[in-house]
Amino acid sequence: MKTLTLVFTGLALALSGMSHSAEIDKSHIKRLGPVSSNSALALSKGPNADVLRANLVAKLSQQDSLNIFGDKYAWSEATSSPDKSGWLAYQVPVATQRFTQGTLTIKGLDNPQVYLNGQLVKSASEVPLNLANGDYQILVLADGQQANTEFSLDWQGKRDIDTLDFSAQTRQRVSAEQLYDAKTISSLTLSPNGKYLLQSTTEYQPAKGDTAIQVTELRQVSDNSVLYRWQDARPSSAVWSSNSKQLAFVANKQIQLLNIADLSIDIAVDNIENIADLHWYGDSLILSWTKPFKADDKATSKRYQAIEDRWSYWRNNSQLYQLDLDSGVLRQLTDGPLSTYLLDSHQDNNSLLVTRSPVDYAEPAHSLSQLIELDVSNLKETLIGEYRTFGGALYADNGMYIMAGANFMDGLGKQDKSIEVNDYDGQLYWRDSKGKVSPLSKNFNPAINNIMKVGDEDLLVAVTEGDYSPIYYFDKGRKSFTKIDTGVDMINSVSVANDGAKPTLVFAGTSATVPQKAYKMTLKSSRKQLLFDSQAQSYANTRLGKIEDFDFTNKHGHNIDGRVYLPVDFDANKKYPALVYYYGGTSPVGRHFTGRWPFNLWAAQGYVVYVLQPNGATGYGQGFSGRHVNAWGEYSADDIIEGTQAFLKAHHFVDPKRVGNMGASYGGFMTMYLATQTDIFAASMSHAGISNLSSYWGHGWWGYGYSGVASRGSFPWNNRELYVEHSPLYNADKITTPLLLIHGDADTNVPVGESHYMYTALKLLGKEVELVEFKDQDHHINSRQARFDWWNTTIAWFDLKLKGEPQWWNSLYPDSAYDEAKQ
Known part of the structure; x- marks a missing residue:
């Protein structure tokens, strides 16, 4: 694929200011400056001129005026000629209703630099433009005005159909760049006491191309203030201690502990790779340590061991370890040819809930999941069951929750035994302390996607409900599902704090025509505290x-x-x-x-x-x-x-x-x-x-x-x-x-x-x-x-x-x- 001219979308054309081949009316053009190079920057001089211009353009595109070293400069109509020397900036709005091609010609300016929606197109007096259906802002920077040539901007369309509208618009249609680049929340992790929030965001900038700007912040929920910030070495697999005093995470080939009281960091383990899925277990940590499979570089063939061998990661082996935080000693908990994955822990019972997937094609869907209970004290394993449609499990008081398809355990979750069911339609089950399994969502139409514990036995349930993705509260005692009034259509990320009588949750989500927002609320109230608003940050002038x-x-x-x-x-x-x-x-x-x-x-x-x-x-x-x-x-x-x-x-x-x-x-x-x-x-x-x-x-x-x-x-x-x-x-x-x-x-x-x-x-x-x-x-x-x-x-x-x-x-x-x- 070749690289295309950047495409933006915008407002509908007005009738005034339309041009196929003509000088652009100066009433549509605004000017800032001249700005003396003695009191500011020289736009075309020095090794960092490109960076200086790019920074200036970003500011000019966002503000009606600039204070430059004590002097204020504002945008004004370009109908009169400048009365002094210095660099200048001109801007003109442009709208199209179809793909449009042509050439912008700049007269009367020294060294003009043409920017389209803040991105440099070309440094020249004649600049070809390819514009898709949309709204744009053309900005021209120049070292100064030419003495003997009057300033003008001319548009020459390639064809009669290549017309532009230069009428100013207060709000623009949404653009591809906005939709891809705008800052969004990628994850939220709330402390158990509900006072602190670990928030990760992602955004893009044209100058950085495919490299995302990713930031993780520790925030105080009460006033949404930032207490700590990571960018270059961001934390992964971050988990809170049960008392909310420490945050454990992986960064820089280390397992680190952030102490909330003084924001100091302790190194629990150094120089360790391929660690993930940290999980607090009392005063220790359970973690997954993966040994990547290394193929023989000299081998000219590969003998498949199973159908799954087409997956590049399948021969990696992941096992569980326990880290003693006082001594820094690691203890291996599981071993064997099959990878082991942690689902949950129950410290009072000295047990972990884990899963493995042996190769087994005997029945649809031609995979098998083992649900196993591991005794941490003696490493004895007890096989709870082998299932074809297993999706996950969590401990609760006197039993455990299980997610699986409707065909789980010979169709235990089927509403109607006579119909075919889709096992991607997730269901929820309860397994009591005696091993009896009963369906909980058989008559609940939304599909179960994920579950989080609230207190000792209730759940927060993320579901697919039609074309919405809401969250429900499941009351185990009443065996009832209650939808939570989040005010958004699609929940992207959610975290719940279990400490206290009023569980708190934070969530981020979008609606069909509303950009991402994040809120804090309690389960007992529909009142919300706004924590993040992409609409205000990135779409304020978007229609x-x-x-x-x-x-x-x-x-x-x-x-x-x-x-x-x-x-x-x-x-x-x-x-x-x-x-x-x-x-x-x-x-x-x-x-x-x-x-x-x-x-x-x-x-x-x-x-x-x-x-x-x-x-x-x-x-x-x-x-x-x-x-x-x-x-x-x-x-x-x-x-x-x-x-x-x-x-x-x-x-x-x-x-x-x-x-x-x-x-x-x-x-x-x-x-x-x-x-x-x-x-x-x-x-x-x-x-x-x-x-x-x-x-x-x-x-x-x-x-x-x-x-x-x-x-x-x-x-x-x-x-x-x-x-x-x-x-x-x-x-x-x-x-x-x-x-x-x-x-x-x-x-x-x-x-x-x-x-x-x-x-x-x-x-x-x-x-x-x-x-x-x-x-x-x-x-x-x-x-x-x-x-x-x-x-x-x-x-x-x-x-x-x-x-x-x-x-x-x-x-x-x-x-x-x-x-x-x-x-």
């Missing part, structure tokens, strides 16, 4: 489109959940193109504000976006999620087609001839499968999709295991109809929809060959297909510039096919050269 719920009842009588994102400056009298997005696999598409699929960005670029949750998704009850099993598109495709038809009927402002669809992974499979079933879509995009069920089952990293749930009991030799007829590859001749295939060339989950199979088939069939590979990218396109390139490629494809605008696509991939004259 978003509205969102509406849109559900419909399918032909089987099932309610199909959905939501619709409307463009910014939505006009119901217009006809808009639309994008339909789904996963179609075992998880719903959550109401995240941002992520790999930027629905708000697509809406900002002029699309109506319809997101729906077809049959097979968890969080809607066992019957609903069970339709994922042995279906591979059978129910989901019908729901997507029927849902799109209902969506078009209910939304007159959407052009039914300009509707595109897309999905990734299983959703990429759904996109290809849909193309064999319908021509309702004008263009499609499949990212990392599965075209051949047999090849994914046998070659994908998790193919056989995932298929052990999604195709439970079915194999290529006993269900040829499923593996062949439901594979898009074997029905490629039925495809008429133009199809874009996107894939990372280092994808281990869904190997890139899955897109190559379909590309080859459609090319030989003479169908319209494009294949774009992303170099060194795995299943998810995660790195910063690659993410922008991926987003740009996706929307450029739909601009080409749904808006009749090939210019952006042709600029990205000029060899494709779609005919602009026909658009």
Whole structure:
């Protein structure tokens, strides 16, 4: 992939200030300065001039005025000529409604430097610009005004369509850079007494590229003040002592202890690597120590020991150790060829709850988990059970909680023995002190994702509930689930303090059109203390489109959940193109504000976006999620087609001839499968999709295991109809929809060959297909510039096919050269 011009989105164009080829009216341009180089910096001199300019631009972009060494300079209209010498800054707002190309010409300035939304484009008097649909701020720095040439900024569009609007806007549409770069909370860890919070954040800056700025802070919850800060050597596996007096963590190949009283740090163990998962056990620590497998560098072959050997980490061996903090002595607790992982501890009983996974393919999902109790005093192990759908366990008074699928222990968690269930739909169980296991969530439709203890026996439960991810309080005595009023749609991180009669929790989360916020609250009250607000920090001047719920009842009588994102400056009298997005696999598409699929960005670029949750998704009850099993598109495709038809009927402002669809992974499979079933879509995009069920089952990293749930009991030799007829590859001749295939060339989950199979088939069939590979990218396109390139490629494809605008696509991939004259 080539590097693209940075893309921002913005407000709708106003009629005034429009230009294809003309001098920009100076009433749209603001000037700051001249600033004497004697009292400030010389912009083009010295070894650090680039850094000085970049820092200055960051300040100029954020402030209406600057105090520079005691002198105040403010932005003003550039209608008059400067009356003294010194460096100058000019800024002009720019808005587009489509991909726009042209040249900005600067006259009358010495050594002009052109910045687009704070990033240097070029140092020249003529600067080419490629602008996607959006809002921008152009800023020009110059050493001074030329004596005999009047200042002007001129725009020359490449084509008649390449017009710009220079009218100032107070709020802008959301941009790709905002969605990726904005600071967000990545983890929260609350002390047991609820007084202190360990908070980690991540953000990006253009100058640092793919290198994230990651910071961890120890905060005092009462006033949200920072007590301690890490950046270069951040703590990992951080855990609080039960009395909240110490924080243990791993950093710099050490196990360190931060003493809260005086913020001093003690080194418990030095020069130790591959340590993780610290866990307090009285006055000692339990930890996981991994011995990485080292392959023979001279070996020319590898003999597989199991299917799991395709996983690069599978031969690593992790075992548990106990660290005596007084002496610094480490004691090994477990050993053997299988890695051991800690789930929980019960110090009063001298026991640890651990798990191992022996190789066992005998039954679906072709994996096995052992649940083991380890006596710390004598290292005796007791096998509690071996399970196929095990998800985790925690001790509680007189027993333990277990998370597992509905098929756990011969279907103990099934609501209805006659239906097929999806074991990715997590359930909660109780195992008492005598070993009797009973279901707790059989009639609770949300899927259980994670549990945290509150007090000695109650739980905080993170769930998937439709397209929301809320948290519930589980009262064991009453066996009741109560939703906690967090005020956000999707909980990203949560931590609970158990000390006292009123348990405290902190959490971070987003809503569909609200950026991340973090709060503190007690379980007994809905009052919240705001701890973090990404909206105020990164989106204060950002305008978003509205969102509406849109559900419909399918032909089987099932309610199909959905939501619709409307463009910014939505006009119901217009006809808009639309994008339909789904996963179609075992998880719903959550109401995240941002992520790999930027629905708000697509809406900002002029699309109506319809997101729906077809049959097979968890969080809607066992019957609903069970339709994922042995279906591979059978129910989901019908729901997507029927849902799109209902969506078009209910939304007159959407052009039914300009509707595109897309999905990734299983959703990429759904996109290809849909193309064999319908021509309702004008263009499609499949990212990392599965075209051949047999090849994914046998070659994908998790193919056989995932298929052990999604195709439970079915194999290529006993269900040829499923593996062949439901594979898009074997029905490629039925495809008429133009199809874009996107894939990372280092994808281990869904190997890139899955897109190559379909590309080859459609090319030989003479169908319209494009294949774009992303170099060194795995299943998810995660790195910063690659993410922008991926987003740009996706929307450029739909601009080409749904808006009749090939210019952006042709600029990205000029060899494709779609005919602009026909658009």
